[in-house]
Amino acid sequence: MSLQQVTAPGIGPSIGSPAPVDVGLRKWIGARSSDHLIKVLSVLTLISLWYLLSAVLPSSVMPAPHVVAEVLWKQMVGGEIWNHVAISLTRIVLAFTLAMSVAILLGFAMGLSRTAESFFDVWVVCGITMPSLVLILTIFMVVGLNEKAAIVGAALPVVAILSINIWEGIKGIDQKLIEMAKAYHAGQFRIIKSVVAPQIAPILLASSRFGLGLIWKMVLFVELLGRSDGIGYKIEFYYQMFNMGEVLAHALLFLFVMLFIEIVLLGMLEKRLFKWRPAKRRL
Amino acid sequence: MSSAASIEIDHVSKIFPGRGGAQDFKALDNATFTVDAGEFVCILGPSGCGKSTLLNILSGLDDQYEGVASIHGQPVGRHGVKGSRIAYIFQEPRLMPWRTVRSNIEFALLASGFAPSEWKERIDRCLALVELADFGDFYPLQLSGGMQQRASIARAFAIEPDVLLMDEPFSALDELTARRLRQQLLTIWSTFRSTVLFVTHNAFEATFLSDRILMMTKGPGGRFCDEVKLDGLTRPRSYEDVRVFEASKKVVERLVSHVGSLDEE
Numbered sequence: 001m002s003l004q005q006v007t008a009p010g011i012g013p014s015i016g017s018p019a020p021v022d023v024g025l026r027k028w029i030g031a032r033s034s035d036h037l038i039k040v041l042s043v044l045t046l047i048s049l050w051y052l053l054s055a056v057l058p059s060s061v062m063p064a065p066h067v068v069a070e071v072l073w074k075q076m077v078g079g080e081i082w083n084h085v086a087i088s089l090t091r092i093v094l095a096f097t098l099a100m101s102v103a104i105l106l107g108f109a110m111g112l113s114r115t116a117e118s119f120f121d122v123w124v125v126c127g128i129t130m131p132s133l134v135l136i137l138t139i140f141m142v143v144g145l146n147e148k149a150a151i152v153g154a155a156l157p158v159v160a161i162l163s164i165n166i167w168e169g170i171k172g173i174d175q176k177l178i179e180m181a182k183a184y185h186a187g188q189f190r191i192i193k194s195v196v197a198p199q200i201a202p203i204l205l206a207s208s209r210f211g212l213g214l215i216w217k218m219v220l221f222v223e224l225l226g227r228s229d230g231i232g233y234k235i236e237f238y239y240q241m242f243n244m245g246e247v248l249a250h251a252l253l254f255l256f257v258m259l260f261i262e263i264v265l266l267g268m269l270e271k272r273l274f275k276w277r278p279a280k281r282r283l
Numbered sequence: 284m285s286s287a288a289s290i291e292i293d294h295v296s297k298i299f300p301g302r303g304g305a306q307d308f309k310a311l312d313n314a315t316f317t318v319d320a321g322e323f324v325c326i327l328g329p330s331g332c333g334k335s336t337l338l339n340i341l342s343g344l345d346d347q348y349e350g351v352a353s354i355h356g357q358p359v360g361r362h363g364v365k366g367s368r369i370a371y372i373f374q375e376p377r378l379m380p381w382r383t384v385r386s387n388i389e390f391a392l393l394a395s396g397f398a399p400s401e402w403k404e405r406i407d408r409c410l411a412l413v414e415l416a417d418f419g420d421f422y423p424l425q426l427s428g429g430m431q432q433r434a435s436i437a438r439a440f441a442i443e444p445d446v447l448l449m450d451e452p453f454s455a456l457d458e459l460t461a462r463r464l465r466q467q468l469l470t471i472w473s474t475f476r477s478t479v480l481f482v483t484h485n486a487f488e489a490t491f492l493s494d495r496i497l498m499m500t501k502g503p504g505g506r507f508c509d510e511v512k513l514d515g516l517t518r519p520r521s522y523e524d525v526r527v528f529e530a531s532k533k534v535v536e537r538l539v540s541h542v543g544s545l546d547e548e
């Protein structure tokens with residue numbers, strides 16, 4: 001969980017050269033397809049490794065990929081699994097909204113005021129040091145084994161790291177551009193709208209992606225600990241039954257759903273927002 | 284052009300208060316000078332003598348100072364000076380990277396209250412002046428450093444400033460690019476005839492560009508110590524002109540006699 005990686009958002013959109021010459025374009029496509037090829041190979045290798053593992057281990061512990069795929073297919077057709085996906089997704093949305101709201105409040109306060117910065121500094125440091133399990137169990141103890149506790153329990157462990165993220169971003173806002181806007185006598189409102197907001201948007205988007213990635217794992221964890229529905233609960237249930245096929249099928253399906261949201265939806269939003277950023281250069 | 288004073292700096296001093304028990308820092312000591320309307324004046328002084336500090340005061344960015352700084356007879360303030368348009372070109376281009384060049388200029392036009400119907404014509408004209416006519420729809424990060432600085436010059440001239448403040452705008456560029464931009468700047472200036480206050484630590488640049496050079500001593504507490512008039516150098520000036528070269532040599536001598544050595548430069 002490096003901060004650096006988060007403040008400079010993951011997938012860099014590429015504009016390439018603005019008036020692509022034919023040669024440049026062809027090269028670019030070439031680079032692109034070889035990139036895809038490597039990705040496909042990487043996935044194939046992963047599946048082969050899984051096969052290898054399933055051949056070595058007893059099938060009750062590590063079922064082969066096609067067995068899991070079959071189980072997954074039956075579940076998807078059966079329909080029951082979708083209810084649990086929906087339940088987990090609802091919890092994710094709620095916990096994410098809660099965590100983001102608190103983190104935005106804290107992050108902005110710390111980024112804009114020195115007093116708030118030194119006051120909350122200690123809290124945030126404690127927050128990132130505290131093991132999530134301790135926080136979640138404490139919430140269950142205090143609030144009770146209910147839905148509210150599940151949401152708060154999933155949100156709380158990520159608030160600190162998200163706050164730091166947003167705080168760093170706010171501190172990185174380019175003061176020189178604000179000076180430029182003032183020198184051209186732009187009003188306060190216009191400065192916020194046209195100079196500050198466009199710098200905050202990428203910070204929030206990057207934090208959202210990062211936060212979502214953490215939250216969904218927390219939600220599964222909370223469901224496993226103290227809920228009787230949701231994907232996390234189903235995983236725990238089949239684990240108790242010693243049915244690894246179902247465990248992996250549930251985990252895989254949810255992984256796909258979340259990857260879709262993280263990469264496809266948020267990634268597309270990012271590409272749209274940052275078409276001004278030049279293609280990332282490799283070192 | 285009338286010779287009424289356009290910029291007036293009257294006994295202006297600036298002290299940066301020391302943080303956390305540190306000593307106060309005097310960045311500018313009792314500066315007094317005027318610049319006439321349509322005049323091109325260079326402030327020449329070593330690094331750290333308070334040149335940027337002075338421009339920040341004149342542009343209204345810094346309103347914590349002693350003395351009086353006024354433009355066209357009105358004290359400068361955060362919201363500019365009524366009836367005058369002031370543009371500021373910084374050492375770096377300071378373009379918003381998420382906006383195209385055109386849209387960056389539009390921001391300045393909007394802030395200065397120009398009607399949107401005028402924008403396109405103004406922007407096209409100013410981009411052509413800095414030879415960026417084809418680059419309006421490019422994002423700043425797609426341009427070279429010199430092109431970005433030209434875009435920021437276009438932005439400044441787009442608002443048709445009465446007063447133009449420039450803070451070492453070419454010092455980050457290679458000498459050849461800087462030369463071309465200086466030449467372009469003079470050409471543009473000769474059509475607009477804004478009052479220009481240009482800050483630099485490069486004696487040749489000051490000589491080549493200005494009607495008058497104001498010299499400053501080393502900081503802390505930089506003071507204005509000398510003045511060189513360059514009326515003798517007729518415009519348009521060229522780099523090949525021996526007279527410009529001779530004059531700049533004299534300027535360097537004078538500067539050295541005030542500052543000591545130029546080792547730092």
Ligand SMILES: Nc1ncnc2c1ncn2[C@@H]1O[C@H](COP(=O)(O)OP(=O)(O)OP(=O)(O)O)[C@@H](O)[C@H]1O
Pocket residue numbers: 299308309310329330331332333334335336337484502503
């Ligand atoms: N915000 C600040 N707080 C404290 N001291 C400052 C501040 N800004 C500038 N100074 C000090 O004031 C002095 C003058 O700074 P200024 O930026 O005006 O120098 P300059 O003449 O523009 O130099 P350069 O040619 O290097 O740009 C410097 O010694 C600097 O340390």
Ligand SMILES: [Mg+2]
Pocket residue numbers: 334335336450
């Ligand atoms: Mg400076």
